[in-house]
Amino acid sequence: MSERKRRWQLALGGNDDGLNERDQRMSSALTALYNPHEMSGSSGGGKRKGGLGGSAPKIARWLGDIREFFPTPVVQVIQRDAYDRLGLQQMLLEPEFLAAMEADVNLVADLVSMRGIMPDKVKDTARDVIAKVVAELMERLERRTAEALRGAVDKSKRTFRPRFNDIDWPRTIGANLHTYQADYQTIIPERIIGFMRRQRRLVDLDEVILCVDQSGSMASSVVYASIFAAVMASLPVVSTKLVCFDTAILDLTEDLSDPVEVLFGVQLGGGTDINQAVAYCEDKIERPGKSHLVLITDLYEGGNERELIARLSALVSSGVNVIVLLALSDQGHPSYDVNLAGIVASLGVPVFAATPDQFPDLMSCALRREDIMQWAATQDIQVVRAEES
Incomplete structure (x- = not known):
């Protein structure tokens, strides 16, 4: 033609x-x-x-x-x-219409995508709607994430003044059996025994880098990753960075105190250069043995695929805990590059999709350097196998 x-x-x-x-x-x-x-x-x-x-x-x-x-x-x-x-302008100019819509990540993604062509007064309305959705998602996800990641419990040491979540109930009950009250069918806990949390200096903190593909197909994953990054950044037990990318790289780490501002900084859509983004994250890693790179992408690479594979292999060899999430969303089986996913899996990198409800446990498992593949099996998660390459 x-x-x-x-x-x-x-x-x-x-x-x-x-x-x-x-x-x-x-x-x-x-x-x-x-x-x-x-x-x-x-x-x-x-x-x-x-x-x-x-x-x-x-x-x-x-x-x-x-x-x-x-x-x-x-x-x-x-x-x-x-x-x-x-009619998109009319839709966004009607707060009643937006307020009546289902408050979910898809709505947030659509509003974030349209922010570049919104008048300022519409941006204010959109920001309010996004803030409402983010607040609901934070309420759903924050506590569980905090509980999963806040402090590694050192079970080799005991304390008699534990926090409630650190109480060793079998030992506490055994130590207080002599106070059993038959009339009330209970014991009086005169002596509470628990686990002592390991004190960690800032320099000893594990570092987590969430590297997120912000192409249009990954919209809901970007929303969830931004919220999780904000939650994790608020916890004094891990150092968190958020890097979003398409063919350009956007480091939103400094904005993590405000997840709404983070989302307004995201530019959904465009091409994809995963290799360039991983290279940027690689430069940020100072202690490979204490670093975790969570790459959230469907692996449709528009950059240098050969360099990407070599770079991921080098990161794994250096001790970085690399995990590839094909999606972080409530949706079903994602679309992804099967061939590249299989090659990445052959490097020993876990490759699979996860839901937001699974993510806190996933990160807890990663921080403890436990077998991610075994954890995924307990969650009935379909993991990409190396033979798919």
């Missing part, structure tokens, strides 16, 4: 015959916004015409596609068309 014919076919839409896979994706991104049925010529049409309606794909993924295929000035025009012509 000639370049001229290809360009006309993409401009007019409605016929993907002869287009390669990438051009078909480009055509689909345009068709999602412009109706292809009226075209130039004798049919009476002049150009693609707005007709997306309620059949729009997820905004995050759609914006990610157009950022991948078109230069910034064109992207701005397409986004403005979507915003002005498809």
Whole structure:
């Protein structure tokens, strides 16, 4: 197909015959916004015409596609068309409508994706909605994460003034049997025995780097990872960094005290350069034996795949605890690059998807340097095997 014919076919839409896979994706991104049925010529049409309606794909993924295929000035025009012509502006300008929607990560992802084309007054409304969703998610996830990660319990030492969560109940009951009150069928705990928490200096803290793919398909994973990073950063038992990436790298570590601000810093969509992101994280690692790299990505690499494999192999060999999560979301089995996942698994790196409810236990297991594969088996998680490569 000639370049001229290809360009006309993409401009007019409605016929993907002869287009390669990438051009078909480009055509689909345009068709999602412009109706292809009226075209130039004798049919009476002049150009693609707005007709997306309620059949729009997820905004995050759609914006990610157009950022991948078109230069910034064109992207701005397409986004403005979507915003002005498809009712998205009206939706975001109605707080009652937003308040009535299901408060979930998909809503947050859509609002974050659209923030670049929102008027300032709409951003304020969107920020309020995101804050509400984040607060609900924090309430759901914060306590369990804190309990799973706060302090490693040193069971070789005992204390008679333990915190409630550190009480050794069998020993405490045994030591107080002489105070048993038959009338009340209970004992009086005169002597409480518990485990002593190991005191850890700041320099001894394990370091966790959450390296998150912010391409459109990973939208809900970015939301959950940002919230978990904020929770972990608030705990004095682990040093946490958050790095988001597409073809650029965004280090949001300094903003982790405010998860809403973190999400407003994320740029959902665009291409993917995993190798570049892992290289950035590699430079941040000072003590490999105390470091954990959690790479959250579907492994559709747009950068140098060979370098990525070599880099991950070197990190594993140096002692870094590397884990690849194909998704961190409530959804089912994710789409991912099966071939690259199998190769990464052959390096000894656990590769699987996890839900937000599983993540605290996963991190607790990782910090104790326990067998992640064995833990995954107890959770009935389908782990990528090296033979898939």
